[in-house]
Amino acid sequence: MSVRVTFASRSSQIGTALAAFALLVLAAAPAWGGRDDLQLLSQLYAYVALASLWNLLAGYAGLVSVGQQAYVGLGAYLLFACAILAGLSPLAAIPVAGVIAAIVAIPVAGLVFRLRGHYFAIGTWIVADVFRLIASQLSVLGGGSGTSLPASLVIAIAPTRQMRDFIEYWIALALVVAVLALIVLLLRSRHGLALKAIRDSELAATCNGVDVMRIKILVYIVTASATAMIGAFVFLQKLRISPDAAFSVNDWTAFVIFITVIGGIGRIEGPIIGSIIFFVLRQTLAELGTIYLMMLGTVAILVMLLAPKGIWGLIVDRLGWQVFPLERRVLLDGDSATAAGTKPS
Amino acid sequence: MSESLAPPLLAVRQLDAFYGDFQALFDLSMEVRSGEAVAVIGANGAGKSTLLKTIAGLLQARPEAIVFDGEPIGDKPAYAIAARGVALVPEGRRLFPSLSVEENLLLGGQLKRHGPWNLRSVYELFPVLGERRDLPSTALSGGQQQMVAIARGLMSNPKLLLCDEISLGLAPIVVREIYARLPAILAAGTSVVLVEQDIVQALKAAQRVYCLQEGWVALTGAAKDLSRETIAAAYFGM
Amino acid sequence: MIDWFNVILQGVLVGGLYAMFAAGLSLIFGVMRLVNIAHGDLIVLAAYIALVTTEALGIGPLVSLLLVVPIMAAIGYALQRLILNRTLGEDLLPPLLVTFGLSVIIQNGLLTLFTADDRKLQAGSIDVATVRLFEGVYVGILPFLQFVVAIAVIAALQFIFYRTALGRAFRATADSQEVAQLMGLDNRHVFALAMALSLAVVAIAGVFLAIRADFDPSIGPARLIFGFEAVIIGGLGSLWGTFVGGLVLGVAQAIGAHINPGWQILAGHIAFLVILAVRPEGLFARVRG
Numbered sequence: 107m108s109v110r111v112t113f114a115s116r117s118s119q120i121g122t123a124l125a126a127f128a129l130l131v132l133a134a135a136p137a138w139g140g141r142d143d144l145q146l147l148s149q150l151y152a153y154v155a156l157a158s159l160w161n162l163l164a165g166y167a168g169l170v171s172v173g174q175q176a177y178v179g180l181g182a183y184l185l186f187a188c189a190i191l192a193g194l195s196p197l198a199a200i201p202v203a204g205v206i207a208a209i210v211a212i213p214v215a216g217l218v219f220r221l222r223g224h225y226f227a228i229g230t231w232i233v234a235d236v237f238r239l240i241a242s243q244l245s246v247l248g249g250g251s252g253t254s255l256p257a258s259l260v261i262a263i264a265p266t267r268q269m270r271d272f273i274e275y276w277i278a279l280a281l282v283v284a285v286l287a288l289i290v291l292l293l294r295s296r297h298g299l300a301l302k303a304i305r306d307s308e309l310a311a312t313c314n315g316v317d318v319m320r321i322k323i324l325v326y327i328v329t330a331s332a333t334a335m336i337g338a339f340v341f342l343q344k345l346r347i348s349p350d351a352a353f354s355v356n357d358w359t360a361f362v363i364f365i366t367v368i369g370g371i372g373r374i375e376g377p378i379i380g381s382i383i384f385f386v387l388r389q390t391l392a393e394l395g396t397i398y399l400m401m402l403g404t405v406a407i408l409v410m411l412l413a414p415k416g417i418w419g420l421i422v423d424r425l426g427w428q429v430f431p432l433e434r435r436v437l438l439d440g441d442s443a444t445a446a447g448t449k450p451s
Numbered sequence: 452m453s454e455s456l457a458p459p460l461l462a463v464r465q466l467d468a469f470y471g472d473f474q475a476l477f478d479l480s481m482e483v484r485s486g487e488a489v490a491v492i493g494a495n496g497a498g499k500s501t502l503l504k505t506i507a508g509l510l511q512a513r514p515e516a517i518v519f520d521g522e523p524i525g526d527k528p529a530y531a532i533a534a535r536g537v538a539l540v541p542e543g544r545r546l547f548p549s550l551s552v553e554e555n556l557l558l559g560g561q562l563k564r565h566g567p568w569n570l571r572s573v574y575e576l577f578p579v580l581g582e583r584r585d586l587p588s589t590a591l592s593g594g595q596q597q598m599v600a601i602a603r604g605l606m607s608n609p610k611l612l613l614c615d616e617i618s619l620g621l622a623p624i625v626v627r628e629i630y631a632r633l634p635a636i637l638a639a640g641t642s643v644v645l646v647e648q649d650i651v652q653a654l655k656a657a658q659r660v661y662c663l664q665e666g667w668v669a670l671t672g673a674a675k676d677l678s679r680e681t682i683a684a685a686y687f688g689m
Numbered sequence: 690m691i692d693w694f695n696v697i698l699q700g701v702l703v704g705g706l707y708a709m710f711a712a713g714l715s716l717i718f719g720v721m722r723l724v725n726i727a728h729g730d731l732i733v734l735a736a737y738i739a740l741v742t743t744e745a746l747g748i749g750p751l752v753s754l755l756l757v758v759p760i761m762a763a764i765g766y767a768l769q770r771l772i773l774n775r776t777l778g779e780d781l782l783p784p785l786l787v788t789f790g791l792s793v794i795i796q797n798g799l800l801t802l803f804t805a806d807d808r809k810l811q812a813g814s815i816d817v818a819t820v821r822l823f824e825g826v827y828v829g830i831l832p833f834l835q836f837v838v839a840i841a842v843i844a845a846l847q848f849i850f851y852r853t854a855l856g857r858a859f860r861a862t863a864d865s866q867e868v869a870q871l872m873g874l875d876n877r878h879v880f881a882l883a884m885a886l887s888l889a890v891v892a893i894a895g896v897f898l899a900i901r902a903d904f905d906p907s908i909g910p911a912r913l914i915f916g917f918e919a920v921i922i923g924g925l926g927s928l929w930g931t932f933v934g935g936l937v938l939g940v941a942q943a944i945g946a947h948i949n950p951g952w953q954i955l956a957g958h959i960a961f962l963v964i965l966a967v968r969p970e971g972l973f974a975r976v977r978g
Contacts, residue, residue, distance in 0.1 A: 170781050172726075172789070217962055220969040221921075223781050224724030228917045229965070232958055235914065239955040250951075355910065360793060367786055396797035403793035410786045411775050507871060529870035538871070545868045549860040558861050561854055562873040607873065 113294060118430065125430075132279060136272045144275045148343060150385050151282035155336050156358065157365040157377030159329045162289055165372035166301045167325040168308065170223075173230025174333050175359050176214075176237045179352035180207050181334030182341035183241055189259045190247065196259055197277070200338045207334030211327045219323070231355070238353035252348025260345065274343050281339055285332055289374060290430055292328075297321060305372060356399075364406045370416025374430045379418050458521060460485045460642050461506070461611055466516040466525075468498070468505045468666075475501040477666045483611065488633065488643040490657035490674065492650050494686060497663040499646040500542050503613045506644075507539035508532035520610065534562055538609035542616045542646075544600040546588040552599055553584040559603035566608025567639045573602040576632055594625035601629070605636065612641050618649040630656050650682065664688045695826055696947045697940055702832035704939025705839035706901065708932040709894035710916035711923075712843055713887035715931045718920065720859045720883040721777060723784050727791040729913030731888060734795055735761050735895025736904050740808055750810040750900050758892040765888030769881040777880070792909065799906035807903040810896070835897045842890055843932045849886070850928070859883055911954070918961040924971025933972060 135147060156174070164170045181203040188199035218229040242250040264270045292298050300321050303311035312318050337358075341347050351357070361384065369380020391398045413420055459482035468476035476498050483489045491499050504510050506517055508529035517525040524532050533539075538559075546555050556570060574581035577598040583591060588599055597617050604612050618626040626649060633656050637643060647653035654660060654674045662670040662685040670677070670685035710732060717723050725731075735757055742753045772791075776783035818830040850856035862869040862879045870876060898904060898912070915938060923934025938957050945956020964971065 164782065168781075170785055172785075217965055220965055224718075224722075224785060225917075225921065227781075227785060228724065228726075228914070231910075232914055232918065232961060236955065236958045236962070239951075239958070243951060243955075356793075360789065363786060363789065367782075371782065396801045399797045400794045400801075403790040403797070407772070407787050407790040407794075410783050410790070411772070414780075414783060509867060509870070528875075529867075530873050530875045533871055533873040541868060541871065545865060547861045547864040547868065549864050550857060554857055554860075557854070558857050558869075558872050561858065603872075 117426065121430065129283065133276070136275060141268075141271055144271055145343070146385070146389075148275055148278035149340075150381055151278040152336055152340050153362065153365060153384065154378055154381045155282045155285040156333060156362045157369070157381055158285055158289055158374065159333050159336075160362050161366045161371060161374070161377050162292075163325060163329045165366070165376075166293070166305050167322050168304060169322055169326060170227045171230040172227045172355070172359050172363070173218075173232070173234040174329075174362065175353050175355055175357070176230070176234035177207050177211070177330045177333040178337030178340070178358040179234070179237055179241065179349070180210060181337030182347050182352045183244075183247060184334065185338035185342055186247055186253065186255065186347050189255060190253070193259075195262055196255065196342050197263060197273075200277070200335050200342070203338040204331045204335040208327050208331035211330035214330075215323050215326050219319075219326075234353055234355070238349045241349040241352065248348065250349060252346065252351070254346045255342070274339075277339060278343075281336060285336070286374070286430075288328075288332065293374070297324070301325070361402075364402055366416075367406055368409050368416055370418030370420075370422075372415075373418050373422065376416050376418040380416065383417070457485065459483060460520060461644075462518040463502075463506065464516055464518065466502075466505065466512055468501050468510055468512060470501075470510075475666050476505070479663075479666070479668055481661050481668065481671070483642050483644055485610075485642055486637065486640075487659065488637060488645060488657045490653035490660045491644060491646045491663060492648075492653055492660060492682075492686065493663035493669075495648075496665070498666040499663055500615055501666075502663070503539060503615050503644065503646055506532075507537060507613060509539075533607060533609075534564075536564065536608070536610035537613065538604035538607050538611070539613045540600045540604045540615060540617060542619065544593075544596045546596055546599055546603070548587065548589050550588060551585050552580055552588050552591065555588050555599055555603050556580075556584075556606050560606035562607045564608040568605040568608050570606075573605055576605075576635060577602055594621050594629065597621060597625075597629060601632075605641070609641055611644065612636065613644045613646075615646045616648060617645070618647060618652060626652060650686075654682075662686055692947075696943045698826065698828065699832070700940030700943030701936050702828070702836045702939070703943070704919075704936035705832075705836035705932075706894065706897060706935075707915050707919045707938050708839045708935030709842055709890060709897070710912050711919035711931045711935055712846060712928065713890040713894070714913075714916045715920050715925075715928060716846065716883060716887045716890070719926060720863045721880050722863075723773065723777065724788070725773075725887075726785060726788040726913065727795055727909075728788075728891065728916060729911065730792045730795040730799075730909030731761070731764075731891050732895040732898060732912050733799065733904060733906060733909045734764075735888075735892045736810075736899035737799055737803060737808075737906075738892075739810060739896045739899050740803075743810060750812050750896055754893065754896050757896055758889050761888040761892035761895075762885040765884040765886075765891075766881045768888075769884035770877060773884065774877050774880055796906050796909060803906065805905050805907070807905050808899070809903050810899040812900045831900065835901065838893065838897065839932070839935070842893060843928050846886075846890070847928050855882065915957065918957060921971055922961060922964045924974035927971075927973045930971060930973030937972075 132147070135144060139147070156178070160171070160174055184203035184206055185196060185199040188194040188202055189196050194202065214233055218226055218233060221229040241247070247253055260270070264273050293301065300311065300316045303314065303316055304318055304321065308318055337352070341352060365380035365384045366377050368383060369378065370376030391401070409416060415423065461483040463479060463481045466476055466479040467474060479502065491502060493499050501510065505512050508524070508527055508531065512525035514523040514525045517523070519535060519537060522535070524535065547558065550558060553570070556573060560569065579595055580598055580602060583595065588596065591599065601614065601617065617629060630652055633643065645653055645657055657674050660672060660674050660677060661668055662682060664685060669688065670681065714725065714728055717725055738760055739750055739753045739757045742748065742756050743750055772787060773784065776787050812831060819827040820830060821827050850859060858869070858874055858879050861872065862874060862876055866876050869879070919934035919938050920931050921934070922937050923930035923932065937960060941960035942953045942957040946953035
């Protein structure tokens, strides 16, 4: 009797096909969308990426960080530093920011990993604040009030504004696809199995030989690097940076957390759903200003108390759907991969 | 043998108990009359601790499955049951490590129920505790910790004291010393349920015995009426 | 030389305020292992409640304590009982996210009600009164009073924790919720009382914050961070450790500010990170299982 492990299920096959179709449509957006649409979609992609990364960190590795804005800001400042101080093309600066952020993340991990649980969370926040304060002191990059990307470098990306919009849009799309692909591949690997084990029970995972600490540090560094690249892109598109904007807790942590919680923690589809909902809400309600933020906070609390697995979690529990083929199923001889009745693992 | 016409202090009726999907007790019935000591024996996994935890309210059941002092308490939370006069001495002692001996006792007495037990009388019962009253509870020997746990239960002046495996891990001489206090506890007006692995001790201390096997009552009777063989048969399910 | 003495003195005095920020946090960590991200925002809420009561009733800020403390304690009891008790358990995320949501709600609620304008409570003459210690060194009466109150608060909390039935209930419930229930303690009630006590301390901290400095709805998170840093520097599980942690933080910030005003908060963070690197359990950690 032979046994094999498969990731596919019928719903995931349908889901993957739909996702591929959606990707084609979105890649062609410059053809059918206007400037505002492209910008909105870029922001959506950035949030999907940031939320997916936060989800990887908190939902899978169990590292609840309220300090990821440290890397968003770090990536952004590295981009501006490379562009302004080293004359590097902003496009090339994005991956450079990713690499440097990964290196910075190592000693940071060494410090914050001395704290556990809730204390870890606030520790990450303090680190982010340290980055913000240091950035405020860097007069060469505008100090407390910030600076703009030099026009010459902006022109260097592409000669026309429309071309720049297209290129930035495709970069955003490429980044979010890369982040999602990275996460899917990671979770399908044996590291991913280890992560799921950690998510379910850290103690049991350790007893089964999983090197929990090493995996957590790895995930932290990878997440930091990717977050920095997203941050670099976001501020490339904004063309202007300041410490408060780059390291904003509200923009890069509060919203990201709300998106992930409302969409569904610990599942890849969650941040996508959550981001869409968030943007719909924002488009319709944002003029309410502070009331909008209070509503967001209330919704997050209600979701946490009443539906802790978020909206996608509810859907999965009821219907067993998955879009991304990630759940491992053991098939025996003769079983069909698309047999009905997938039970999420 | 006198038949008491008064209703029993504790009546357990057709009790089912579950840990999630796993059923630990099946249709279990037993009773404890005022002033008596009842032993509950059985092999590991027979459900003895589960029974005590359910009576004490750590596990929920149907309200009428457990009737204490005339009142159905099966679905009440543990703190409400403690307030009605049921005290559990948990398996493994489970003293509060952050508290000293005396603080553990005071905690036990914070319900302020009326009765003969207070700091002075429990120190009379277990003098060695008085000598160590300010030490952290974890600094005592196993036997002394067991005494603290029992005294802590008494401090709430319970009508019913549930003792879960008080002989566990203790030397026989220490066990005897602890059981020697039992008559004083009964005389002061507290009925006792003794869950025990030490069958000899249990039979000596109790008037009646229930033998559990995989969640149901395999045997019950007066301690002096049951022979070794009958008990062994029920214990091991032969 | 005198200059540095002044700096350290001011740092010590403000450290008392930080210790008060931290004491409420420390209490809640200890009793129910909860991190209340809204803690700083609750301090600011207390400041605004003090503002409203002093303006509406025409009383002084210190007198307003008589109202603000019970109001905040009641809010704490209700908050714990109605919302936060539901989040307690093995999982980290629910209490963290719910208190994060609360933080956002409180900040924006205050912003809606009071706008982002700076406010300050006037304490009358003691606001600026100073006493001359010796040549060149002056101590403000208000900072000194605040320092003394901080000591009194910590001492009172120690007393409650270690010498009263309530404190025993706190410690026992923190040790084992299940066994505490067996003793007749209703956990929901015990936790709610702990939060009420925490917010009573927050109320005192908030009123003194309001007298001492300008405040607006957004300054909550920084107070949370200062409180947290004080707790970690001092060591988990020790209230007097938290007090010393507050002093260390205050002094670090004062030294940083003296070198360069823009470095004040950064200096505090660095002190925190150094302690974290070199002695992560804090200066006075009480070893807990």
